[in-house]
Amino acid sequence: MTHAIVTCSEYFTELALNELHRHHKHLTCIRQISPQHLFIKHSASFGQFTKPSKNKLPIYLHHAFPVHKNMPLDGSLDDLTRLREQAHDLCQGDFDVQARIVGDYPHTMLSVAQSIRRDHVLVANDLPQGRVLSLLIDGQCAYMGISWATQNLSPYNGGKMPSDEPVPNRAGLKMIESLAAFGIRLRPGSHALDLGAAPGAWTEVLRRRGLRVTAVAPQEMYPWLQADPDVSSYYMLAEDYLGQCDTVYDLIVNDMRLDARDSARLMVAYAQHLRADGIAIMTLKLRMHHRLSLMDHALRILRKAYKIIRVRQLVSNRREVTLYLRRRDF
Ligand SMILES: C[S@@+](CC[C@H](N)C(=O)[O-])C[C@H]1O[C@@H](n2cnc3c(N)ncnc32)[C@H](O)[C@@H]1O
CATH class of the missing domain: 3.40.50.150 (Vaccinia Virus protein VP39)
Known part of the structure; x- marks a missing residue:
């Protein structure tokens, strides 16, 4: 059984779900965390879950990472300590951190990520090489999983390709x-x-x-x-x-x-x-x-x-x- 966070555009959530169901008949959407983030459950392994998307890149799905733990949060400083403990419980060796926050949460993405690993926080332009601890916080709950960067649907945080090339408009x-x-x-x-x-x-x-x-x-x-x-x-x-x-x-x-x-x-x-x-x-x-x-x-x-x-x-x-x-x- 796999739990995962799937990311898509807020304008195409329904079509992203259709795309998921087309490849995975036994997939359940447990919760829509935000218009861009779906918490899903699937009967196969995470590798089997992402395999169709690796063979033929999907239209609407931007990113997917596995969830191995979810923990309630209350916004206190204690959250940061517990997140760190849970993360190190999940992964002992070397890993990078990709964190995202949706909704209201008093701590910043950087402070959350740094509380877990001060020296391995991936900023937008970094391409992770090895294991990635992916973390999504929706204000009340943290969804956390460890995987090889190559196993995730995209190696980048939220599927957003990095670019520091200046552009005159969006x-x-x-x-x-x-x-x-x-x-x-x-x-x-x-x-x-x-x-x-x-x-x-x-x-x-x-x-x-x-x-x-x-x-x-x-x-x-x-x-x-x-x-x-x-x-x-x-x-x-x-x-x-x-x-x-x-x-x-x-x-x-x-x-x-x-x-x-x-x-x-x-x-x-x-x-x-x-x-x-x-x-x-x-x-x-x-x-x-x-x-x-x-x-x-x-x-x-x-x-x-x-x-x-x-x-x-x-x-x-x-x-x-x-x-x-x-x-x-x-
Ligand atoms: C989203 S903007 C394009 C932005 C542009 N790609 C850029 O990088 O700045 C859409 C443009 O399509 C133009 N447009 C709309 N209908 C058009 C048509 N029939 N022929 C040519 N341009 C058209 C609009 O005037 C507008 O400049």
């Missing part, structure tokens, strides 16, 4: 995370088409990697991108740029705030401007009800021109998923 994090999550290496000198580019974080990330960018959006780009000779800006809708586009790009990226199906149709129309075997990264906005059927419909449209390599609800996505596509041969 959208930039999506591009950085998608390049890492999909294992995409961009070639300097390649030419990218950025649809819905404004204000310009994606263009900025691509420029930093040495790509030339054609940016299409009805709004203005950041001033420094307007002044960049390797950024060509077209202040118009993607629908309108299509009629005058006479370039074949190496990469198309699309973060347009548009109905998912309309965005997919535009991508199919733009496929003629993507080189054979060229790749595309796009977000599908899933704000409405019936998100599954909306996504299925958009994917069906996209398959006319693209192979869908990966669909992932990234940690930095909000009410959307990110797709990694490759152009089909016509």
Whole structure:
């Protein structure tokens, strides 16, 4: 019997649960600790529980770690002593600590983690090498488990990939995370088409990697991108740029705030401007009800021109998923 904490986006909890049930018929959700954290019970080992997700990365699940102990908390200083005792009871040797707190709790994440192991607290950018003591505190209760970093669904705390690359807005994090999550290496000198580019974080990330960018959006780009000779800006809708586009790009990226199906149709129309075997990264906005059927419909449209390599609800996505596509041969 395995107990585990599973992490997902607060906007996709239900779909994350569906995804879990699809692979694990005998899984019970004991408690929803927060919109992002589920406490679950499963009849197999933790390794068997995470195996399907290791073979084929899930869409909605961000992280999972095993729970071997849970203990009530009262917020006193005594909590820290008891957490330390319980942790060292669970694991004697060398281990790192990944701690998260949801809801109100008087102690900080760092003070909790440091009370357990002063010198082995993982900050956001550290990749754990060996054993990890994972800890989730929901104010009244601590959920604690020990595992190898490689056994957990993600080696990172909460599944959030580390990056200290500066971005001019939050959208930039999506591009950085998608390049890492999909294992995409961009070639300097390649030419990218950025649809819905404004204000310009994606263009900025691509420029930093040495790509030339054609940016299409009805709004203005950041001033420094307007002044960049390797950024060509077209202040118009993607629908309108299509009629005058006479370039074949190496990469198309699309973060347009548009109905998912309309965005997919535009991508199919733009496929003629993507080189054979060229790749595309796009977000599908899933704000409405019936998100599954909306996504299925958009994917069906996209398959006319693209192979869908990966669909992932990234940690930095909000009410959307990110797709990694490759152009089909016509
Ligand atoms: C989420 S923002 C994109 C942020 C951008 N990726 C960045 O990194 O700064 C969505 C953008 O899509 C643009 N947009 C919406 N509909 C569009 C369309 N039909 N054609 C082109 N751009 C569109 C909006 O004007 C807005 O700039």
